[in-house]
Amino acid sequence: MSETSLSALAAQLAAKQVSSRELAQAYLDRIAALNPSINAFITVDAEKTLIEAAAADGLIAAGQAGPLTGVPIAHKDIFCTDGWLTTCGSKMLHNFVAPYDAHVIQRFKAAGMPSLGKTNMDEFAMGSSNETSYFGAVKNPWNTAYVPGGSSGGAAACVAARMAPAATGTDTGGSIRQPAALCGITGLKPTYGLVSRYGMIAFASSLDQAGPMAPSAEDCALLLNVMTGFDPNDSTSLEREKEDYTRDLNQPLAGLRVGLPREFFAEGLNNEVAAAVDAAVAELKKLGATTVEISLANSQLAIPVYYVLAPAEASSNLSRFDGVRYGYRAPDYANLDDMYCKTRAQGFGAEVKRRIMIGAYVLSHGYYDAYYLQAQKIRRLIADDFSAAFKTCDVILGPTAPGTAFKLGEKSDDPVEMYLNDLYTIPANLAGLPGMSLPCGFDAKGLPIGLQLVGNYFSEAKMFNVAHQYQRVTDWHARAPEGLK
Amino acid sequence: MSLNQDDVKRIARLARIETSDAEAQATQAQLNSIFDLIATMQAVDTRDVSPMAHAQEVTQRLRDDVVTETDRHAAFQAVAPAVENGLYLVPKVIE
Numbered sequence: 105m106s107e108t109s110l111s112a113l114a115a116q117l118a119a120k121q122v123s124s125r126e127l128a129q130a131y132l133d134r135i136a137a138l139n140p141s142i143n144a145f146i147t148v149d150a151e152k153t154l155i156e157a158a159a160a161d162g163l164i165a166a167g168q169a170g171p172l173t174g175v176p177i178a179h180k181d182i183f184c185t186d187g188w189l190t191t192c193g194s195k196m197l198h199n200f201v202a203p204y205d206a207h208v209i210q211r212f213k214a215a216g217m218p219s220l221g222k223t224n225m226d227e228f229a230m231g232s233s234n235e236t237s238y239f240g241a242v243k244n245p246w247n248t249a250y251v252p253g254g255s256s257g258g259a260a261a262c263v264a265a266r267m268a269p270a271a272t273g274t275d276t277g278g279s280i281r282q283p284a285a286l287c288g289i290t291g292l293k294p295t296y297g298l299v300s301r302y303g304m305i306a307f308a309s310s311l312d313q314a315g316p317m318a319p320s321a322e323d324c325a326l327l328l329n330v331m332t333g334f335d336p337n338d339s340t341s342l343e344r345e346k347e348d349y350t351r352d353l354n355q356p357l358a359g360l361r362v363g364l365p366r367e368f369f370a371e372g373l374n375n376e377v378a379a380a381v382d383a384a385v386a387e388l389k390k391l392g393a394t395t396v397e398i399s400l401a402n403s404q405l406a407i408p409v410y411y412v413l414a415p416a417e418a419s420s421n422l423s424r425f426d427g428v429r430y431g432y433r434a435p436d437y438a439n440l441d442d443m444y445c446k447t448r449a450q451g452f453g454a455e456v457k458r459r460i461m462i463g464a465y466v467l468s469h470g471y472y473d474a475y476y477l478q479a480q481k482i483r484r485l486i487a488d489d490f491s492a493a494f495k496t497c498d499v500i501l502g503p504t505a506p507g508t509a510f511k512l513g514e515k516s517d518d519p520v521e522m523y524l525n526d527l528y529t530i531p532a533n534l535a536g537l538p539g540m541s542l543p544c545g546f547d548a549k550g551l552p553i554g555l556q557l558v559g560n561y562f563s564e565a566k567m568f569n570v571a572h573q574y575q576r577v578t579d580w581h582a583r584a585p586e587g588l589k
Numbered sequence: 590m591s592l593n594q595d596d597v598k599r600i601a602r603l604a605r606i607e608t609s610d611a612e613a614q615a616t617q618a619q620l621n622s623i624f625d626l627i628a629t630m631q632a633v634d635t636r637d638v639s640p641m642a643h644a645q646e647v648t649q650r651l652r653d654d655v656v657t658e659t660d661r662h663a664a665f666q667a668v669a670p671a672v673e674n675g676l677y678l679v680p681k682v683i684e
Contacts, residue, residue: 203664296644310643339649408630411623419604426605428677433670440680441605449607457606458619461597464604465620466627475627480640482630487641520622536644 110175110269110323117164117174124164124174128157128218131176135220135267138588141248144262146181146239147189148221156218163216172326173216178268180259181222182229183314184303185209188219192305193227193237193255196451197431206303207335208272208314215330220268224258227453228422229279229307231255232525235516236455243512244287245585246551250509253283253525259317260287264552266584270318270327274304276311277410278505278529281541284317285504285554288543290571290581291317292324295561296536297342300335308417309340311410311533320581321542321571325349328564344562352569358392360570363497365400368528374507380545380553381503384574388501391573398493398500402485406530407523409486412466412479413534418456419463425451458519487535494560499570502528504541504554532558542571543580552580591621 108116116122132150139145153176160174184190184202186209191197205213212219226236234242234257242257244250245265252261256273260283263271273280275293284291292315299314306312316327328349335341362385369378385395427433427447434446452460466475493500505525515522532539537558544555559567575581592600594610597617601608608616662675671678 200668203661203668297647336650336652340643340645340647342645342647402633405630405633408627411627412630423605427670428679429665430668431670437680440682442607443680444605445607448605452606457601457604458616458623460604460606461600461616461620462623465600468600468603474631477640478630478633478635480642481635481638482633484638484641485633485635487644518622519619520626523623523626534644 108269109320110172110318110326113175113269114172118169124157124160124176124218125154127174128153128176128220131220131268138265138267141243141588142245142261142265142267143240143242144224144258144265144267145178145221146191146193146224146258149188152188153218153220160216160218170215172330175269176218176220177212178220178223178259178262178271179209180225180256180272180274182225182274182305183209183272184305185219185222188222190222191239192229193225193239194452194456195238195432196425198238200431204303207300207337208304208331211330211333217330223256223262223271226255226257227456228305228418229255229274229276230418230455230459232278232282232522233510233515234258234283235512236453238453241512244509244551245588246288246509247549249511250551251286251512253286253505253509255279256317257283260284260289260291263287263289263317263319264585265588270316270323272314273317274312274314275533276307276414277533278526280315280317281504281529281539281554281556282525284541286509286552288552288580288583289317289319290321290324290540290542291315292328292540292564292567293532293538294328294332294564295538297340298332300333300338300341302335302337306421308414309421310417311414320575321540321568322350322353325353325568347565349565349568352565353572355569356392357388357570357573360388360393360499361497362388362393362395363398363493363500364395365398365403365493365500365502367400367403368502372506372527373503376547377503377505377507377553381555384544384555385501387574387577388570391577396497398497400486400489400493400531402482402489403531405482406486406534407527409479409482409534410526410530411462411523412475413483415459415463416467416476417463419460419467422456422460427451455519483534486531490531490535490537490558499563499567500558502556504528504556508547508549508551508553528556537561538564538567540567540571542575544578545580592617592624
């Protein structure tokens with residue numbers, strides 16, 4: 105069971121070789137065995153999971169099953185889930201039981217996919233190591249002394265450890281792709297606007313996008329089919345015809361033009377990562393692809409731009425956490441203002457406070473033009489670089505992260521060092537482009553290496569095609585850590 | 590640019606986050622290293638560039654002015670720290 109693709113699980117369910125309840129129970133057993141050492145889940149509720157699985161079995165028996173009905177999935181604890189604790193990795197929401205379902209959750213429920221629980225994450229999705237979670241750090245299943253990446257670190261770790269066949273994640277600056285890379289799985293951040301943000305606790309609204317995480321690109325394509333669709337409850341949800349993201353999986357790659365941004369292979373990239381990415385390029389060439397060197401000159405500025413724009417949006421979005429309507433409230437205070445200040449001082453962790461303060465500062469009187477407006481203008485330059493590049497290539501390829509997983513605690517005292525992890529992932533968020541990470545090797549320590557693809561707007565089917573063809577001739581994505589206990 | 594401790598306390602005040610002197614001191618160094626990183630974008634000439642607020646050029650949709658939501662105040666207030674008679678309780682604001 106632990107090495108089975110979503111399409112194979114769905115086929116077994118359809119053929120009644122296994123029931124959804126049996127499948128869910130098997131994963132719940134594995135979670136019970138492994139979660140104490142990995143800490144990938146904040147909330148597991150076997151009773152709720154099995155009720156949903158029984159309902160899926162009912163749909164299958166009645167002949168009303170969809171493509172993934174009965175296949176269980178784990179959800180990042182950023183998605184409001186009716187009746188489930190939804191913490192966003194924060195003390196601020198440590199007691200928040202969501203009174204409604206996020207749009208993404210509604211879609212997975214409608215598809216008949218039982219929830220295995222809520223996965224651990226960096227607090228309010230702010231982090232690249234999962235160490236900022238109020239519920240403790242997640243451990244990388246390949247080596248539990250190392251971080252799984254973040255912020256969707258619980259999602260990546262549970263899929264890597266085969267505690268779930270698939271998971272949802274969200275990506276504001278790399279939070280799906282970087283943990284996917286560090287844990288050796290496949291993950292996609294879709295084009296901005298394809299997946300509704302309704303009920304997804306907001307970090308930086310112009311950048312946040314939910315996406316699928318699973319062992320293979322084919323799995324992710326099937327999941328994206330469930331996740332996308334217009335939602336009037338999200339003002340930035342795009343009204344588009346429904347696509348089948350699996351439609352091009354088996355197309356040949358002959359004639360594919362792969363753009364290699366020279367800035368993504370420059371100083372700062374780990375040698376082992378560079379060698380694995382080069383080897384992946386060679387595989388794609390064997391499959392008929394050609395390469396073209398491109399330049400994303402302004403991508404060098406993506407980190408400073410991001411650390412103005414994302415905190416600015418976060419400082420506004422997180423102003424709602426004031427101890428009045430939901431979540432934590434400080435036990436002692438002198439007056440209303442003191443209640444706000446103490447609630448936020450006690451409810452937020454250090455990284456979240458830092459980012460709120462950066463945001464408050466760059467938006468404050470006298471600094472707006474120098475910081476916020478300047479960052480928005482450079483955001484345009486970064487997006488324009490991509491537009492120019494896609495005139496000469498079909499897909500952009502590079503490393504997902506500058507290195508492999510680092511040790512727990514290694515970078516947690518130095519925010520800037522931590523931020524540099526997202527060097528290659530942030531540009532796609534700023535431009536709103538789809539980005540994917542897929543496994544392409546291991547370093548000498550046995551830690552996974554991730555390859556990133558960035559596509560043009562709405563080119564997800566093409567990206568899945570490239571990734572799937574690569575995964576047909578390689579087995580990096582099929583490898584799972586051994587000896588977990 | 591370098592923030593001093595008064596700047597940090599002023600920003601924390603703007604953000605409604607209580608900050609002790611010791612915390613402000615620790616935060617000061619970290620914020621300054623982050624603003625040093627951010628400062629690298631100041632040198633870019635952006636005179637004729639229009640700011641990009643969003644990845645997709647979309648306009649706000651309008652809908653008919655009709656009630657579409659059901660009354661769920663009891664469910665929404667069930668998660669609040671303090672509620673009485675359908676009202677959120679906060680410390681007295683007006684004497």
